[in-house]
Amino acid sequence: MLPLDETNGLCRVLLAVRRAEGERPEHTQTTGTLDLGLSAAAKRELGGLSAVRKIGVLILGWLLVIVGIAALVLPGPGLLLLFLGLALLSTEYAWARTRVDPVKERALKAARDGVQSKTRIAVSIVSALAIVAVGVVWGLNPEIPEFGIFGPRLPFGGWGTGTTLVLSGLIALALVIESIRRFRPAKETSSPA
Numbered sequence: 001m002l003p004l005d006e007t008n009g010l011c012r013v014l015l016a017v018r019r020a021e022g023e024r025p026e027h028t029q030t031t032g033t034l035d036l037g038l039s040a041a042a043k044r045e046l047g048g049l050s051a052v053r054k055i056g057v058l059i060l061g062w063l064l065v066i067v068g069i070a071a072l073v074l075p076g077p078g079l080l081l082l083f084l085g086l087a088l089l090s091t092e093y094a095w096a097r098t099r100v101d102p103v104k105e106r107a108l109k110a111a112r113d114g115v116q117s118k119t120r121i122a123v124s125i126v127s128a129l130a131i132v133a134v135g136v137v138w139g140l141n142p143e144i145p146e147f148g149i150f151g152p153r154l155p156f157g158g159w160g161t162g163t164t165l166v167l168s169g170l171i172a173l174a175l176v177i178e179s180i181r182r183f184r185p186a187k188e189t190s191s192p193a
Contacts, residue, residue, distance in 0.1 A: 135165025
């Protein structure tokens with residue numbers, strides 16, 4: 001028996017296959033399950049896939065939440081990553097469902113506010129490009145003057161850190177462009193009459 005749930009895509013596919021073959025799978029009202037006539041081995045395999053999917057969703061969701069929280073103070077799209085992580089976790093946790101909408105609203109408000117004036121847009125674009133430039137410099141890992149505990153190389157220097165910074169800057173630039181497209185009305189050109 002599979003849970004009869006409209007969001008269960010696998011259940012819908014199997015149901016459609018059985019109906020196409022001319023069969024009428026039985027629905028049990030009391031348990032809310034659907035007997036698709038699967039063998040015991042097929043049911044075990046489907047249960048295993050469900051467990052793998054759940055583990056994958058949990059790992060990716062928590063990873064996005066942690067990186068999103070870090071990106072709130074570091075370069076990167078923190079609210080967006082936090083929203084995506086909570087959206088994934090909301091498929092498994094009720095507490096995450098209650099937090100998705102407030103984070104989504106804050107992310108949209110930040111995007112809307114960030115493109116309200118040409119000055120804000122310019123600062124956002126210059127900041128994103130600066131993050132890309134810092135990422136390239138960090139990737140090249142040049143020698144730097146020694147001061148305190150730093151030097152003669154950048155801390156965590158190399159293309160691992162540099163690539164992360166470049167990607168963060170490019171994502172920020174893409175988000176600025178998308179925010180402009182979404183939240184700034186196009187200027188209407190008046191045609192001469």
